Amino acid sequence: MTSFENQKFNTHIVDVDSIMEVEQDQEEDPFLGFIDYARSVLLPEEEGCDSNGNREETTGPGWSWIACRILKTCIAYSSGVTSAILLSELSQAWNEQHRARAPRKRPECINQLKKKHGRKKLPNTVSIDSIYEKSFLSLSSVLEAVIVDAFLLPGTNIYMLRLGDFWSSNTIDLYLHRRYYDLVDTNNGILKRGREISLTGCYLRTASEGSGCPRLLPTEYLVMLLDEDQDDDAMLLGAQFCSDSFSSITLDAVSKGAFYSLYARIESIGSLETQGKFGSIQRKQITLVDNDGVKLKFLLWGEQVLLANLLSVGSMLALDRPFIASSVDSVIEACGELCLEYGSATQIYLVPFIQQEEQVSISLTPNRYQGSRLPSTFDPSQGPKVSQVTLPCDSQGSIDFSNYPFQSFVTDLRDKMTSVSLYGIVTDIFRERNTAEAIFSLRIEDTTGAIWAKLHFSKSWSLGRLGLGHTIYISGLTCSMTKEKLVEVLWFESDRSSFVNLSCLPALLNSSCLHQLSYLSDLSIQSSRTHICRVWLDQIEHCNVNTRFSHAVCGHFANETPCGLKCNFCHCNCDAEVMRTFHLKITIADESTKIFAWCTGQTATELLQISPDEFNELSEEEQVMYPSSLESERFMVAILNCKRQGYGAGEDPTLENEGVSWEITRALKCE
Numbered sequence: 001m002t003s004f005e006n007q008k009f010n011t012h013i014v015d016v017d018s019i020m021e022v023e024q025d026q027e028e029d030p031f032l033g034f035i036d037y038a039r040s041v042l043l044p045e046e047e048g049c050d051s052n053g054n055r056e057e058t059t060g061p062g063w064s065w066i067a068c069r070i071l072k073t074c075i076a077y078s079s080g081v082t083s084a085i086l087l088s089e090l091s092q093a094w095n096e097q098h099r100a101r102a103p104r105k106r107p108e109c110i111n112q113l114k115k116k117h118g119r120k121k122l123p124n125t126v127s128i129d130s131i132y133e134k135s136f137l138s139l140s141s142v143l144e145a146v147i148v149d150a151f152l153l154p155g156t157n158i159y160m161l162r163l164g165d166f167w168s169s170n171t172i173d174l175y176l177h178r179r180y181y182d183l184v185d186t187n188n189g190i191l192k193r194g195r196e197i198s199l200t201g202c203y204l205r206t207a208s209e210g211s212g213c214p215r216l217l218p219t220e221y222l223v224m225l226l227d228e229d230q231d232d233d234a235m236l237l238g239a240q241f242c243s244d245s246f247s248s249i250t251l252d253a254v255s256k257g258a259f260y261s262l263y264a265r266i267e268s269i270g271s272l273e274t275q276g277k278f279g280s281i282q283r284k285q286i287t288l289v290d291n292d293g294v295k296l297k298f299l300l301w302g303e304q305v306l307l308a309n310l311l312s313v314g315s316m317l318a319l320d321r322p323f324i325a326s327s328v329d330s331v332i333e334a335c336g337e338l339c340l341e342y343g344s345a346t347q348i349y350l351v352p353f354i355q356q357e358e359q360v361s362i363s364l365t366p367n368r369y370q371g372s373r374l375p376s377t378f379d380p381s382q383g384p385k386v387s388q389v390t391l392p393c394d395s396q397g398s399i400d401f402s403n404y405p406f407q408s409f410v411t412d413l414r415d416k417m418t419s420v421s422l423y424g425i426v427t428d429i430f431r432e433r434n435t436a437e438a439i440f441s442l443r444i445e446d447t448t449g450a451i452w453a454k455l456h457f458s459k460s461w462s463l464g465r466l467g468l469g470h471t472i473y474i475s476g477l478t479c480s481m482t483k484e485k486l487v488e489v490l491w492f493e494s495d496r497s498s499f500v501n502l503s504c505l506p507a508l509l510n511s512s513c514l515h516q517l518s519y520l521s522d523l524s525i526q527s528s529r530t531h532i533c534r535v536w537l538d539q540i541e542h543c544n545v546n547t548r549f550s551h552a553v554c555g556h557f558a559n560e561t562p563c564g565l566k567c568n569f570c571h572c573n574c575d576a577e578v579m580r581t582f583h584l585k586i587t588i589a590d591e592s593t594k595i596f597a598w599c600t601g602q603t604a605t606e607l608l609q610i611s612p613d614e615f616n617e618l619s620e621e622e623q624v625m626y627p628s629s630l631e632s633e634r635f636m637v638a639i640l641n642c643k644r645q646g647y648g649a650g651e652d653p654t655l656e657n658e659g660v661s662w663e664i665t666r667a668l669k670c671e
Contacts, residue, residue, distance in 0.1 A: 029529060030516045031502065032407070032423070034083070035066050038090055042066075061094055062403035064421035064475050069093055070514075071473060071500045080510025110146045110164045120392060122198065124309055128168040132214065137204040142309050143216075147195045150176075150184050159184050161191065163216075174199070177218040180347070190236070196225040198310040198350070201303065223310045223348045226318065237263065237351075241318045246294040249338055254324045262319045262340070264288035267295070269308055284308045288317060288340070297339040298322070304342050314353030314395035321345045353395055360391050360399065394418075398478075411448035413479050413487050419496075421475035422446065425528045426468055427647045431571050444472070445528070453477060453489040455499075461570055463499050465555025465601060467656070467663065469642040470503040471530045503530040503665040509636045510668070521592035523641065523662070530640045530665065536632050537607065538589035542596075543627040547612045550581040555601055557583070557656060568656075580612040585660055586627075588637065597639060597662035606667040607635060638666040 043060030073089045074081055124142045131137050145163035148171055153160055159176040161184075176184060176191070184191040191197070201221040206214050226233040241263035249260055270285040284300040286308065298319070300307050311317065323343030342348075393399045393416075401408060402419035410422065424446035432439040438457035443450055453474070466472070476497025482488050491497060502508060508515060509532060518531040537543075549558045549565060556569035564575040582604035587596050605611055608630065618626065642663040657663060 028516070031070075031514050034086070034513055035063060035070065035407075038066050038070070038087060039063070041087055042090060042094055060405065061090075062405050063407045064401075064419075065403060066090060067421065067423065067473055068475060068498055071498075071502075071505070074505055074507035074511065074514070075500075078506040080507050081513070082511070083513040086513065110148070110166060122309065122312065124200075128163065128165050128170045128172050130168075131172060131204065132170055135204070135206050135214065137202055137216075139201055139203070140306060140309060141202070142198060142200050143202065144198050145196070147191060147193055147197065150189070150192055161197075163197075172214065172216060174202075174216040175218045177220050177222065179220060179344070180222060183224075183347070190224060198223045198225065200309045201306045221304075221307050221310065223307075223350050226349050226351050228351055236349075237318060240320065241349075245292055246288075246290045246296050246338075247292060249324060251324070251326060251338065259321045259345075260319075260324070262288075262290065262322065264290040264296070264317055264319075266311055266313050266315050266317055269311060269313060272305060286311065299325075299339055299341050301341070307342060307348070310348075311350070312353055316351035316353075318349035318351070320347040320349070360389055360404075402475075409448040410444065410446050410451045413451060413489060415479060415481040415487065417477075417479040419475070420477040420479060421473065422477065423473050424450075424471070426466060426470045426472055427644075428468070429466065431569070433571065444474070451487070451489055453491055456490065456492045458493050460572075461554045462493065463554075464501065465504060466501055467642060467665075468647045469528070469640045469644060469663065470501050470665065471640070473500045473502060474498070503638055503640055506666060508532070508638060509666055519592040520588070520590050520595050520639075523595065523639070525641065525644065525661065527641050528644060530638050533588075533590060533637055533639060534634065534670065535588040535590050535637055536634045537586060537630050538594055538632075539587040540627045540631045542587060544585040545608065545615070545623070545627060546583040547580055547616050548583050549578040550600065552577045552579045555581075557581075557600075580616060582608065582612050582615070583656070584608065585658075588635075588639075588664070595639075595662050596660060597664050598657055598660040599664040599667070600656065603664055603667045606669060607633075607664070609633075609669070634670040636668045636670060637664050639664050 039060060069090055070086055073086055077085065122142050122144060124140055125144050126137065126141045128143070128145070143163065143165070145165050147161050148164045149162040151160055151162070152158065159181060161174045161176050162171050163174055164171045180191060183189050199219055199222040201219045203217040203219075204214055205217055226237065228234050228237065241261045244260045244262055246262065246264070265288065267287040267289045270287075273283045273285070275281050275283050281302050282305050284305040284307075286298040286300070287295055288298050289295050298317075319340065321343065323341040323346065325339055325341050326337055389405055391399050391401060391404065396416070398416040398418045400419050401417055401421075404420075408420050408422060410424070413420065422444055424444040426442060427445045427450060428441075428443035430441055432441060432454075438460045440455045440457075440461065442453050442455055444453060474491060474497075476491060476494065478490050478492075480488050480490070491499070508530075515532040518533050520533055520535065523531055550556060551558050551567035551570060551574045553574070554567065554569045556567060558565040558567050558574050558578050564573050565578055566572070567574045581601055583598070583600055584604040584607065585596065585598045586607065587594055589595075599607065608615065608627070610626070615623065615626070639662055641661055642657050643659075643661040
């Protein structure tokens with residue numbers, strides 16, 4: 001990285017001269033306008049108000065929730081979407097996620113607990129009502145339940161638990177696993193009416209003719225929840241779990257039959273791993289810290305990894321009789337010699353981490369609400385106002401912006417922000433050269449400025465073709481503060497993050513609700529938005545058609561080197577991952593003007609109506625004559641400025657546009 005890049009990296013960069021032009025582009029952006037419209041439909045004016053009639057913006061879907069689902073629908077319907085399709089998909093998804101059902105007769109013990117229930121749902125949590133609706137339950141599903149009743153099946157010694165939850169009007173019966181029978185004594189047992197439990201790894205026995213209601217078959221993977229504010233639970237923790245510590249464990253004592261009851265905080269939950277030393281087996285590694293600050297690993301093996309679904313970072317874990325193993329036997333890379341495992345006699349209690357919330361101030365200016373709906377009480381003439389929304393934060397003080405009701409901008413980014421989404425333009429990108437990992441630095445610009453983000457990929461670049469000037473939506477960003485007091489923005493490839501290149505989205509051309517047709521004369525050298533235009537091919541005699549090799553992973557050109565083909569974008573050898581593609585420079589025209597533009601990949605194939613391999617097989621004379629057959633062919637195209645002032649260092653880092661200012665990113669032949 002150059003010294004100039006070092007100075008600008010991880011800082012907000014505001015180009016005052018071009019902000020007005022960019023703001024005008026964004027204000028007219030139909031995609032942002034549709035998000036605004038969709039939110040107004042999902043959250044009508046009469047809803048989402050407090051007793052004083054003020055807007056409660058957090059009651060509706062967040063801006064990023066709507067944007068992400070619109071884009072998912074566009075990807076699913078590549079031939080195009082309508083407003084009705086999008087609103088139907090959004091409404092169905094929102095209703096499924098926030099189905100509000102009045103309980104027919106919810107047990108009173110659940111109603112009492114619900115008043116103080118402040119925890120965030122665990123991932124994979126399902127409701128009892130949904131089990132009845134779908135007659136299905138996956139092994140990885142989580143039930144966060146309350147015991148409504150514990151009883152013996154008549155004429156047997158089989159214990160049953162009748163379970164309810166906070167979101168359902170139904171209850172369901174569970175055959176209790178025998179390892180918990182000692183805890184279900186009807187007089188003194190902990191598994192009794194009103195006890196909260198979490199369970200996973202359940203099989204569903206569906207109802208059949210004459211067999212009554214669905215029931216849950218026994219599962220070993222059950223965690224009992226404790227409340228330190230309840231006297232009985234506090235006494236249990238004090239009497240059973242405060243005597244032992246990690247430092248008191250010795251392998252010698254374990255070999256003589258000693259067992260331990262341990263109490264510690266969950267510091268981290270590792271990702272799923274596969275071990276091969278003793279055959280292929282899955283493993284989860286959980287780091288625990290006791291009250292003395294001593295750390296130990298708690299390992300889950302094979303099917304036991306499902307237990308990790310019931311745990312959350314920051315919660316206090318009470319482990320009764322864990323299996324004590326040496327780190328050598330457990331094949332872990334640990335400094336100490338001990339680790340904990342889930343043994344046949346182990347029972348788990350959990351004091352859940354209560355999700356804290358923090359008030360986040362929102363400046364109510366017109367700029368803040370671009371792409372979001374203004375509160376009905378907002379009056380621009382009164383100047384800026386300040387409102388607040390309540391967002392969850394974790395034990396480290398990081399605030400979760402996944403359901404932030406408004407669009408986030410570059411200028412909003414601060415320390416300890418997670419699950420942030422941005423909508424903007426790519427103005428520079430390069431691969432980090434000082435690491436073996438696949439890390440790319442991306443400069444994103446919106447109406448308020450620009451910032452660098454580091455994209456971390458699990459293996460290699462996986463986002464398809466991306467170039468300067470492309471419009472993107474990115475979610476799952478995290479922000480932290482560097483030692484130099486600069487904001488560092490990171491993105492990690494995962495199921496909870498997303499990255500969509502709207503400029504290359506096939507559905508965009510046929511989705512009139514998400515674009516507004518432009519004339520070529522509307523394009524400005526300062527324009528940052530992707531424009532949709534109806535054009536024809538013109539001045540075919542000046543058409544320049546070349547075939548080149550491109551890296552199939554990223555769609556960028558590969559050049560010959562002494563060591564083979566090397567990708568200009570990924571900066572890696574790619575001999576085994578190349579495909580032939582077009583490098584096309586052509587004049588397009590409409591009723592207003594003409595412009596000279598370039599394109600590659602599927603876009604060029606669509607414009608030329610021939611594949612690169614087929615074109616390459618033509619004779620040299622046929623290749624020269626071929627473009628003349630396309631004159632006046634009409635297309636719908638997505639076009640953008642790939643050389644606007646402020647992009648990169650003034651040059652395309654992949655050497656693709658070669659001085660041409662306009663790129664056609666998608667094309668569709670008009671019938």
